[in-house]
Amino acid sequence: MSTPFTTMSPSTGGLGMGPRDPKLVPYASQRVAYWYFVSALALFTLQVIVGLWLAISYAFTIPQSVVDVLPFGMTRAMHTNLLVLWMLLGFMGGTYYLVPEEAEREIYSVKLAYFQLLAFLATGVAALVGFTFGWTQGRPLLEIPTPLDFIVVVGALIFLFNVAMTVIKGKKTAILGMLLGGLTFLALLYLFGMPFYRNLSIDWFYWWWVVHLWVEGAWELVTAAILAFVLIKITGVDRKVIEKYLYIETALFLFTGLAGTGHHYYWLGAPRAWLWIGGIFSAMEVLPIIAMVIDSFLTQRRHGIAINNKVVWTFALGTAVGHLVGAGVFGFAHTLPQINYYTHGSQITASHGHLAFFGAYALLNLTMFWYAMPRLRGISQFRSSAALWGFWIMCLSILGIGIAMGVAGVIQTYVERVMGEGFMTAQGYMQLWFKVVLFFGVIMLGGLILTFWNIMTGKQSKEQQ
Ligand code: HEM
Ligand code: HEM
Ligand SMILES: [Fe+2]
Numbered sequence: 001m002s003t004p005f006t007t008m009s010p011s012t013g014g015l016g017m018g019p020r021d022p023k024l025v026p027y028a029s030q031r032v033a034y035w036y037f038v039s040a041l042a043l044f045t046l047q048v049i050v051g052l053w054l055a056i057s058y059a060f061t062i063p064q065s066v067v068d069v070l071p072f073g074m075t076r077a078m079h080t081n082l083l084v085l086w087m088l089l090g091f092m093g094g095t096y097y098l099v100p101e102e103a104e105r106e107i108y109s110v111k112l113a114y115f116q117l118l119a120f121l122a123t124g125v126a127a128l129v130g131f132t133f134g135w136t137q138g139r140p141l142l143e144i145p146t147p148l149d150f151i152v153v154v155g156a157l158i159f160l161f162n163v164a165m166t167v168i169k170g171k172k173t174a175i176l177g178m179l180l181g182g183l184t185f186l187a188l189l190y191l192f193g194m195p196f197y198r199n200l201s202i203d204w205f206y207w208w209w210v211v212h213l214w215v216e217g218a219w220e221l222v223t224a225a226i227l228a229f230v231l232i233k234i235t236g237v238d239r240k241v242i243e244k245y246l247y248i249e250t251a252l253f254l255f256t257g258l259a260g261t262g263h264h265y266y267w268l269g270a271p272r273a274w275l276w277i278g279g280i281f282s283a284m285e286v287l288p289i290i291a292m293v294i295d296s297f298l299t300q301r302r303h304g305i306a307i308n309n310k311v312v313w314t315f316a317l318g319t320a321v322g323h324l325v326g327a328g329v330f331g332f333a334h335t336l337p338q339i340n341y342y343t344h345g346s347q348i349t350a351s352h353g354h355l356a357f358f359g360a361y362a363l364l365n366l367t368m369f370w371y372a373m374p375r376l377r378g379i380s381q382f383r384s385s386a387a388l389w390g391f392w393i394m395c396l397s398i399l400g401i402g403i404a405m406g407v408a409g410v411i412q413t414y415v416e417r418v419m420g421e422g423f424m425t426a427q428g429y430m431q432l433w434f435k436v437v438l439f440f441g442v443i444m445l446g447g448l449i450l451t452f453w454n455i456m457t458g459k460q461s462k463e464q465q
Helices: 027-059 066-067 072-105 109-130 145-168 173-191 199-235 239-264 272-282 288-304 307-333 339-345 347-375 385-418 421-458
Strands: none
Touching: 027 072, 027 109, 027 272, 027 347, 027 421, 072 109, 072 199, 072 347, 109 145, 145 173, 145 199, 145 347, 173 199, 173 239, 173 347, 199 239, 199 307, 239 272, 239 288, 272 288, 272 385, 288 307, 307 347, 307 385, 339 385, 347 385, 347 421, 385 421
16 A cells, blocks of 8 residues: 555665565565664764763863863763764654554655654754854753754654554554654653743753653653564564553553652752652652563563574563663662762763663664664574674673763762762762773774674575575
8 A cells, every 4th residue: 555655666775775575574665764773873873972072071181172172061962962863763763664564554655754854864963063153052961952943843743744644544553552652742742841941940840851751751652662563573472462561561651750750850949749759659660660571581481582583682682671770770779869869960870871771772772773674674584693792792881881980970979979079079089980981982882883884784694595
């Protein structure tokens, strides 16, 4: 079934894509995902390169002339905005890849999908260039200035329209419902980060609606839907079983995650009740994460691993475990107000931020890339050894980064908040640990380049052609 807008012929390939094999990629329009994934991987690489500069800024005393050109605030904004951009592109690509297979029809408009990708990429470039000229809104993670926000909104509306039209005209599944719900929630929340409130407390209050409710709400829904799709494909588990857990875990995520926003309201001037609400509900956020990990291991027990997808399965399991370590354990560690009183805004926060974002969302995106990209490139059976090397190098090095930042954070908390010494005194004691962050960061970049290279150029395994 094709629409008047679907102009792509099944045989045309893109750079490195080759002709479509209908057994691997049933719908021609799924191929738009390819360019989303390539863009995401390129921006991810750039994000990590900028991350190395951040680590250098902490680990060494940089001459002022260099700091003037590459100030920390500017490069930090680049690092985190690149993160948000590549992950959103990854989610959108994943959506365009899975929607045709679920809805059993081509995407409503391939042209709109490409247009929207270009709009996001152009906004990203404008934002990065703008940062170098100091064009920023100043709110961490959402620094891009208001005029660019409007382009993001238009891009998001086109995306939602395109996906919704496909779903409305096609078959409806639980996965699609959850995906569309999560994406709509995600887009709506972005609007709360756009206005500027004169009262700083109110400004931060709504800023968290975007940052917290994204990663601990909307993104969890999108993740659950994408993971469910991949698991059904690679394990052959009955759709009903996967869907049942999808509903239970998601309900729990929403129940705890919404009120859990309170763990950011402790010290910004919100009413005292938030100390209780935030502490109790955010501590409960760990429950759905544990459920997800147990569920993944039970699935493996019951159904074994589909051997020809060892790579995808490793990444999927990694997502569950990474979620548990980064979001569950490292999040729980500082979520109670009694502890957060000391650790708030320290390197402990950065340690958790890295492990959670990588463990939950970088690995989720990579799971989808590893499922879809070989197929899009016409490969049924991938040689897996380099892919698994990439997985372990990246996971162990980000763990190294997280632990080193965590140690720096404990030192910072003790020297600054317990001993009452100044910020720079604490930095002196922490510097060594940023050298460790830099060391693992270089290894991380190596693992990422290996992964990127392998996804783009990996060959068909000779064993099962
Ligand atoms: C995958 C899900 C998660 C991601 C990606 C994530 C990421 C982040 C990031 C980037 C920050 C720093 C924000 C900033 O101040 O600029 C943060 C803060 C925080 N996160 Fe998470 N997080 C996740 C889940 C959780 C969970 C489940 C908990 C609790 C159990 C938690 C507890 C906290 C707390 C308490 C803070 C505030 C730290 C402070 O006061 O400085 N997070 N998170
Ligand atoms: C080479 C690897 C990397 C290095 C050396 C690095 C280093 C850094 C540094 C030094 C900061 C600033 C922390 C501060 O403000 O004090 C930062 C911020 C951040 N980075 Fe990275 N990074 C790397 C990779 C990544 C990856 C792979 C992710 C996510 C998947 C990530 C997510 C973040 C986030 C969310 C923040 C903001 C944290 C917060 O708000 O507390 N980084 N990074
Ligand atoms: Fe949060």
